[in-house]
Amino acid sequence: MLVLGIESSCDETGVALVDAGAQPLPRLLSHALYSQIDMHQAYGGVVPELASRDHIRRVLPLTRETMKEAQRSLAEVDVVAYTRGPGLAGALLVGAGVACSLAAALGKPVMGVHHLEGHLLSPFLSADPPEFPFVALLVSGGHTQLMRVDGVGSYELLGETIDDAAGEAFDKSAKLMGLPYPGGPHLSKLAQQGDGAAFRLPRPLLHSGNLDFSFAGLKTAVLTQAKKLGDELEARKADLAASTQAAIVEVLVKKSLGAMAQTGLKRLVVAGGVGANALLRSQLNAACRQRGIRVHYPELHLCTDNGAMIAMAAGMRLQAGLVKLEVLQRGYTFDVKPRWSLSALQPELAAAP
Known part of the structure; x- marks a missing residue:
């Protein structure tokens, strides 16, 4: 069973083909990805309207590239999957519209997939x-x-998180330091040249006794420290970047270990763009090794948004019997969910209405 997956939730257009009939897990046959980073750099962040228009330009050429690489034809596709949410509404609508139109033309079922479930299951690739x-x-x-x-x-x-997420803390702190978009990777690269103990920045909710996160206060502390440095900021920027990264990573590691202790489980999966951070991986690996915990990550090139994780999530739902093909074949109307809680996800919600 071949599943074609389309991702268009933000500033990457991704298409992938997965064989959901492979055992014990769906097998990735091919994928193609286009990043809009260069386009958005001029604006210092993602411009939703530009993102949507670029998805329109890229998705069909990427689909052709994916099918060519897999040496398969569109007629062989059994299910077309797409990111239904969360994400930018206009960008999501592009992927949903293309997926439903393509499925209708092929007479094949279509499936809406939760973006975060895609990330969650990406280490299975x-x-x-x-x-x-x-x-x-x-x-x-x-x-x-x-x-x-x-x-x-x-x-x-x-x-x-009760406010800013870890990725936002990286990006917003980088912007305060005058680093280019996308800020997170630039901050992490600069941090390699700095001293993570140079500035004692706050670790919000580190000792809260629960597993919630908060990074808004850290961002404010970075702004305050940057203003204090004044003309010295340029010379101390690497130290400030390293100290910011150290604060974020310490919180992520401690909360993750707290979750392992609370559940008693011995496997940890780290997924999403920040999961590519080298310091986070190093510290998590070391801490988990001491506790007999296995840590799993997606491949580095699959940490950011991509079509492979969407096709994989759809394939795994089909294999698990959570979605029936006959349920998917109810028509080609669609909606998107820019805000969609993963914890509220039910098996039947994966199907487009």
Whole structure:
């Protein structure tokens, strides 16, 4: 069973083809990805209207590229999956519209997929896939969450951010330091040249006794420190970047370990763009090794938004029997969910209405 997946939630257009009939897991046959980073750099952040228009330009050429790489034809596709939410409304509508139109033309069923479920299940695309159950640290864009995952579609929220997410803390702090878009990767690269102990920045909710996160106060502290440095900022920028990164990573590591202790589980999955951070991986690996915990990550090139994770999530739902093809074949009307809680996701909600 071939599943074509389309991702268009923000500033990456991704298309992938997965064989959901492969065992024990769906197998990625091919994927193609286009990033809009260069286009948005001039504006210092994502411009939603420009993002939507660029998705329109890219999605069909990427689909052709994906099918060519897999040496398959569109007629062989059994299900077309797309990101239904969360994300930018206009960008989501592009992917949904193309997916539903393509499925209608092919006479094949269509499936809406939760973007965060895609990230959550993306480590199953790696050479070292996890096994259920596990704790997941989701650190993607505006989302920072800890989830207990007992199986596909079985998610329990353990903790989440009450304001800024970790990715936002990276990006906003980088902007305060005058670093270019996208700020997070630039801050992490600059931090390699600095001293993470140079500035004692706050670790919000580090000792809160729960598994919630808060990074807005850290951003404010970075702004205050940058103003204090004044003309010295340029010379101390690497130290400030390293100190900011150290604060974010310490919170993520401690909360993740707290979730492992609370659940008693011995597998941790880290997914989302921040999951590519080298310091986070290093510290988590070391801490979990001491506690006999296995840590799983997506492949580095699949940490950011991509079509492979959407096709994989759809394929795993089909394999688990959470979605029936006959349920999907109810028509080609669609909606999108710019705000959509993963903890509220029910198996039937994966199907487009």
